Amino acid sequence: MDLLEWARNPWGQNIPIHIAWFLIWVAAIAGLLFLMVHATYIRYFAKARAFANTDSPVVAARIPEHVPRHSLTARMFRWVMAASMFTLLFTAFLPKVGFQFDWVTYHWIAGSVLTVSILFHIIHASFFMDFWSIWPDRIDLRDAGRRILRFVGKPAPPPDRFAKYPLENKLYHGAIIAAGLSSIVTGVFMMFRVRTIFFPRNPYLFNDMTWGLMYVLHGLAGVGLISLIMAHVYFGLRPEKRAITKSMISGWMSRDFYLKEHDPARWPVETSAPPARSQGARTEGLTDAG
Numbered sequence: 001m002d003l004l005e006w007a008r009n010p011w012g013q014n015i016p017i018h019i020a021w022f023l024i025w026v027a028a029i030a031g032l033l034f035l036m037v038h039a040t041y042i043r044y045f046a047k048a049r050a051f052a053n054t055d056s057p058v059v060a061a062r063i064p065e066h067v068p069r070h071s072l073t074a075r076m077f078r079w080v081m082a083a084s085m086f087t088l089l090f091t092a093f094l095p096k097v098g099f100q101f102d103w104v105t106y107h108w109i110a111g112s113v114l115t116v117s118i119l120f121h122i123i124h125a126s127f128f129m130d131f132w133s134i135w136p137d138r139i140d141l142r143d144a145g146r147r148i149l150r151f152v153g154k155p156a157p158p159p160d161r162f163a164k165y166p167l168e169n170k171l172y173h174g175a176i177i178a179a180g181l182s183s184i185v186t187g188v189f190m191m192f193r194v195r196t197i198f199f200p201r202n203p204y205l206f207n208d209m210t211w212g213l214m215y216v217l218h219g220l221a222g223v224g225l226i227s228l229i230m231a232h233v234y235f236g237l238r239p240e241k242r243a244i245t246k247s248m249i250s251g252w253m254s255r256d257f258y259l260k261e262h263d264p265a266r267w268p269v270e271t272s273a274p275p276a277r278s279q280g281a282r283t284e285g286l287t288d289a290g
């Protein structure tokens with residue numbers, strides 16, 4: 001059982017030409033197993049989540065009913081990216097599992113849309129958003145340790161509530177960066193192998209081995225994305241995560257959900273009310289808009 005498909009080039013060298021397509025099923029089944037194990041665990045074994053909650057009533061009272069979470073620009077990026085990602089997955093893998101159609105043109109068009117949207121996202125996130133909000137910080141790592149200890153029944157203080165993104169979302173984002181950028185960088189080069197509107201076709205840009213390895217990396221990133229996207233859709237639909245998913249449509253989350261899961265000191269919310277420092281409140285988590 002070989003994980004790659006090989007071919008012999010005119011010079012008699014054995015060259016990998018792409019991944020073995022049964023890996024599509026391995027990725028889909030792995031994704032499905034993960035969902036089933038997680039859903040069973042949450043349904044029958046998980047304890048209610050506990051957080052250290054230190055909000056003063058003054059801080060809580062200053063949180064608006066609708067807490068802004070995603071700007072219109074960020075939401076538009078997200079849905080363009082989602083549409084192109086699904087188009088890429090379906091156009092790439094349906095023909096491999098028996099639904100034949102002329103997929104390559106749709107695929108590179110969707111790939112170009114994804115590439116442009118990711119370039120836009122990198123600029124937007126670096127210069128117009130809080131760049132560090134999606135990377136694990138010291139509190140995340142400390143709390144991960146606490147959560148593991150509590151999971152195995154050892155005594156540990158409850159973790160703090162999350163900043164804008166829970167640690168698991170941050171780790172997921174890292175995995176998507178690895179798989180997404182691998183598929184994009186290889187995909188852009190692979191466009192030289194087919195006819196597109198961007199540059200003349202040039203299959204001699206690299207030697208056979210480099211092309212082969214590029215197709216392999218593209219395929220591996222692609223099947224990795226099958227499992228990752230399955231997990232993403234599953235979590236997006238789970239009842240306890242639905243408030244986060246809805247905020248990707250409406251742009252806001254409710255005050256109750258925010259106070260339950262997010263720490264105003266770690267993810268400050270813009271508020272127009274006057275500061276309440278004189279009352280000894282923990283106000284460092286709040287910023288005044290304007």
Ligand code: HEM
Nearest residue numbers: 018088089092108111112183184187188190191193215222
């Ligand atoms: C979700 C992301 C993606 C997935 C799952 C995916 C999957 C695939 C797969 C499985 C193939 C067939 C490779 C082979 O025959 O070994 C392929 C080919 C290709 N992909 Fe992607 N891809 C993705 C993203 C992209 C992107 C972002 C681009 C362009 C920027 C792109 C451009 C191409 C091109 C040009 C081919 C070559 C077609 C050919 O040589 O016939 N792909 N892709």
